[in-house]
Amino acid sequence: MLFLRPGTLVVGVAILFLNSTPGYAQQGGPSPVPGAPAVQQVLDQIAQLRSELDAVRRQYDERLSALEQRLQQLTGAPALAAARSAPSAPPSGAAVPPADPLATAAQSADQTGQPLPPNSGRVFNPDTSVIGNLQGAAGKNPLSGQPTMQLSEAEVAFQAVVDPYAKADFFLAAGPEGLEVEEGFVTFTALPHNLLVKAGKMRAQFGKVNTLHTHSMPTVDRPLVIENLLGGEEGLSDSGVSVSHLIDNKLLFLEATGEVYAGTSTVFQSSSRSHLNYVGRLRGYRDLSEDKNLDFGVSYAFGPTSPPGSIAEQGTLNKSLVGVDVTYRYRPLRRAIYSRLNLRSELIWSRQDLPFDTRVSAFGFYGLGEWQFAQRWYAGARFDRSGRVLDGTQKDNGASLFLTFWPSEFSQVRTQFRRTNFAEGVSANELLFQLSFSIGAHGAHLF
Amino acid sequence: MRSHLRHAVLAGLLAVFSATPAAAALRVVTTTEDLASLAREVGGEKVEVVALAKGYQDPHFVEPKPSFILAVSRADLLIAVGRELEIGWLPTLISSARNAKIQPGAPGYLDASLNVKILEIPTVQLTRAMGDVHPQGNPHYWLDPGNGRRIAQGIRDRLTQLSPADRAFFAQHYDDFDKRLAAAEQRWDAAMAPFKGTKVVTYHRSWPNFMERFGLNVMGYVEPKPGIPPSPSHTLELIADMKAQGAKLIVVEPYFDKKTPNAVAAQVGGTVLELAPSVGGEKEAADYIRLFDFDVNLLVSTLKKVTGK
Numbered sequence: 001m002l003f004l005r006p007g008t009l010v011v012g013v014a015i016l017f018l019n020s021t022p023g024y025a026q027q028g029g030p031s032p033v034p035g036a037p038a039v040q041q042v043l044d045q046i047a048q049l050r051s052e053l054d055a056v057r058r059q060y061d062e063r064l065s066a067l068e069q070r071l072q073q074l075t076g077a078p079a080l081a082a083a084r085s086a087p088s089a090p091p092s093g094a095a096v097p098p099a100d101p102l103a104t105a106a107q108s109a110d111q112t113g114q115p116l117p118p119n120s121g122r123v124f125n126p127d128t129s130v131i132g133n134l135q136g137a138a139g140k141n142p143l144s145g146q147p148t149m150q151l152s153e154a155e156v157a158f159q160a161v162v163d164p165y166a167k168a169d170f171f172l173a174a175g176p177e178g179l180e181v182e183e184g185f186v187t188f189t190a191l192p193h194n195l196l197v198k199a200g201k202m203r204a205q206f207g208k209v210n211t212l213h214t215h216s217m218p219t220v221d222r223p224l225v226i227e228n229l230l231g232g233e234e235g236l237s238d239s240g241v242s243v244s245h246l247i248d249n250k251l252l253f254l255e256a257t258g259e260v261y262a263g264t265s266t267v268f269q270s271s272s273r274s275h276l277n278y279v280g281r282l283r284g285y286r287d288l289s290e291d292k293n294l295d296f297g298v299s300y301a302f303g304p305t306s307p308p309g310s311i312a313e314q315g316t317l318n319k320s321l322v323g324v325d326v327t328y329r330y331r332p333l334r335r336a337i338y339s340r341l342n343l344r345s346e347l348i349w350s351r352q353d354l355p356f357d358t359r360v361s362a363f364g365f366y367g368l369g370e371w372q373f374a375q376r377w378y379a380g381a382r383f384d385r386s387g388r389v390l391d392g393t394q395k396d397n398g399a400s401l402f403l404t405f406w407p408s409e410f411s412q413v414r415t416q417f418r419r420t421n422f423a424e425g426v427s428a429n430e431l432l433f434q435l436s437f438s439i440g441a442h443g444a445h446l447f
Numbered sequence: 448m449r450s451h452l453r454h455a456v457l458a459g460l461l462a463v464f465s466a467t468p469a470a471a472a473l474r475v476v477t478t479t480e481d482l483a484s485l486a487r488e489v490g491g492e493k494v495e496v497v498a499l500a501k502g503y504q505d506p507h508f509v510e511p512k513p514s515f516i517l518a519v520s521r522a523d524l525l526i527a528v529g530r531e532l533e534i535g536w537l538p539t540l541i542s543s544a545r546n547a548k549i550q551p552g553a554p555g556y557l558d559a560s561l562n563v564k565i566l567e568i569p570t571v572q573l574t575r576a577m578g579d580v581h582p583q584g585n586p587h588y589w590l591d592p593g594n595g596r597r598i599a600q601g602i603r604d605r606l607t608q609l610s611p612a613d614r615a616f617f618a619q620h621y622d623d624f625d626k627r628l629a630a631a632e633q634r635w636d637a638a639m640a641p642f643k644g645t646k647v648v649t650y651h652r653s654w655p656n657f658m659e660r661f662g663l664n665v666m667g668y669v670e671p672k673p674g675i676p677p678s679p680s681h682t683l684e685l686i687a688d689m690k691a692q693g694a695k696l697i698v699v700e701p702y703f704d705k706k707t708p709n710a711v712a713a714q715v716g717g718t719v720l721e722l723a724p725s726v727g728g729e730k731e732a733a734d735y736i737r738l739f740d741f742d743v744n745l746l747v748s749t750l751k752k753v754t755g756k
């Protein structure tokens with residue numbers, strides 16, 4: 001920010017004398033004690049500043065009255081001009097005590113009764129930010145169509161308070177497939193009985209990874225179990241209502257969430273208004289000490305599905321998902337900006353109806369560790385294993401190592417080595433890259 | 448004898464249980480330990496105060512832990528430092544707290560920065576090329592005892608608004624704090640007077656209010672830009688500047704790495720001094736007045752060695 005050298009300081013102090021705006025006063029640091037020649041210099045500078053100030057004021061008044069004339073011509077409001085005529089006559093600099101243009105402006109505004117701060121359209125604009133996510137891949141993978149390089153997502157976020165009862169969040173994602181509402185929901189923050197209600201399109205509270213946007217992931221990709229059983233990058237994300245309740249108790253943070261969705265996601269597809277997708281989650285959290293904590297949850301999702309080959313006459317086919325997630329975090333507070341360790345695992349079971357009274361189940365999980373070893377560096381590893389949603393015996397395995405560098409809080413560069421052994425007997429070794437960068441409003445830190 | 452004992456036990460239990468309605472005390476949650484200490488000074492036994500961040504933690508980078516959500520959900524009054532110091536973590540806590548009382552704009556939300564003296568309010572167009580800059584001015588303003596007094600006034604007024612019956616109580620506690628602070632200020636000013644104008648370097652821009660108040664001159668920073676870790680080129684420039692200007696003291700917050708400051712100090716024949724930027728930053732800095740006692744004592748003894756005064 002502003003870093004004043006002694007010379008500037010003297011001028012700053014001079015301005016301070018001339019003009020009592022608090023904004024200026026706040027910059028004057030401890031001033032060096034000037035000798036006699038310095039005093040003369042200061043006086044000279046004051047005189048110079050004063051004449052400059054007068055010139056500015058004259059200019060300002062002239063422009064103001066010109067503008068007023070224009071306004072008068074346009075609106076034909078003589079009253080305004082009459083009220084203005086007095087202050088627009090420039091006061092002589094020598095006769096009046098030091099005044100500043102700001103004070104004059106305030107005075108004129110008072111007299112016309114029309115102070116014009118920015119209008120509500122501007123004041124109540126939402127916080128806006130844009131996040132770019134450039135992804136690259138090298139190496140062979142016969143089962144992936146990921147191009148060498150792609151701006152996989154440009155996410156625009158708008159966030160603001162709606163009224164005394166609610167706030168709203170919009171995340172619009174523009175990708176190669178076009179522009180879509182990734183999330184757009186209202187949160188009612190002022191409800192009684194420890195309730196929090198969200199409504200709109202959102203990522204369902206099922207486990208941990210499902211709630212994360214791509215740029216917030218600790219890895220370039222999503223774990224195999226998420227790709228196979230939980231809709232991949234799109235995830236379980238749908239239009240609906242979410243109600244969560246904080247269960248107040250002395251032992252731990254306990255939150256119960258119940259959600260209802262239309263059944264129009266990649267995971268659940270409803271063909272009737274009466275068949276909806278329900279999601280429930282119980283999340284617990286406890287500080288083990290000031291720098292260690294444990295976060296755990298159980299999730300359940302149930303709803304209609306239409307697997308390939310199914311037809312409407314077969315009646316409703318359902319799918320249910322159960323998830324368990326555990327996260328252990330260690331972050332020594334005195335070294336919080338240099339060091340941390342996160343260990344996480346998610347397990348997901350899927351059970352799905354198929355046509356002709358058959359049923360398939362599948363299971364998958366991942367384990368991930370991420371370690372911050374310097375202020376801007378993170379390293380991590382992940383192990384993956386998952387069955388396919390339509391055939392639990394077809395198992396894919398994977399392992400990844402990744403390294404992230406954060407030049408600042410607002411950009412990150414990541415590389416990931418990934419080895420996947422697909423159920424078909426095919427293996428792929430790939431090097432993935434990711435560059436994320438954000439501009440605009442400061443987002444929340446992740447937890 | 449035995450029945451006496453029984454009565455005493457009963458009376459004791461009764462006292463314990465009837466004392467719990469001291470839970471009628473206002474529940475105050477503050478983002479930092481400095482604000483917590485000031486709230487305790489003014490609120491006395493009429494408040495129960497919980498601070499979220501520890502004094503030895505970088506207040507910019509606090510994790511919005513669910514245990515904090517619990518604390519905020521139970522609060523009658525939430526006091527924040529403001530000026531976007533907590534921008535990365537407090538908004539999440541507030542919106543997840545399910546507590547209408549402490550939403551910004553409600554009487555239970557107090558931004559402590561509104562009536563204090565703020566330095567470094569930018570007058571130029573900001574960009575993030577300048578590092579992690581604060582568009583609303585430097586948020587480390589509590590490190591000027593004058594601002595501590597103003598924060599305490601703000602807390603007194605807000606507590607009075609929330610609990611009008613205790614107006615006299617809060618006023619008296621504030622006055623008492625004000626007197627003790629004024630006496631302490633004389634002590635600190637006298638101790639620091641010989642070192643007016645001494646040039647020092649700080650790691651982050653955490654100290655402008657403190658240094659201005661006690662007449663020390665910050666001539667450089669270990670960070671090239673706020674929030675950006677030290678770079679070799681900046682470190683070399685800093686060493687040259689310190690040599691040219693005869694600066695020997697580097698003040699470091701407890702949560703920063705001392706490798707670069709130590710290297711710079713070795714080059715210029717100077718000293719690295721870890722001061723407490725907040726109450727609780729060091730054990731001895733246990734409340735707002737003792738924070739300055741700790742910092743001023745340490746600073747004076749080090750400056751004596753460094754300057755030979």
